[in-house]
Amino acid sequence: MRVCTADGAASCWFLCPGCGLLTVKERLSVDLIGQLRYIGADVTVWDLPRERVDLTGPLTHDHLAAFHRLLADDAQLAERVRRLG
Ligand SMILES: [Zn+2]
DSSP states (O other): OEEETTTOOEEEEEEOTTTOOEEEEOSOOHHHHHHHHHTTOOOEEEOOOGGGTTSSSOOOHHHHHHHHHHHTOHHHHHHHHHHHO
16 A cells, blocks of 8 residues: 555555456555555655656556556657757
8 A cells, every 4th residue: 555645645455365466456445545555555755756746646546557558668669768958
């Protein structure tokens, strides 16, 4: 589970015991956060780098899906990495 220090928003991921697929849950409720802490889920606390705070909203499954597609496209990935430098 990952908890943001700025707003307390939390998400988690796990491998489905049935099929082994990665499952991501976002915007966990306060109750669920408490339950996951209670059963001993690993908790990572994080915060956005200051220069990224102005992005529009939290990461979503759509962002993750777009990143997954980007990782599969070597040319586009190389271009994005080049622009970072
Ligand atoms: Zn499954």
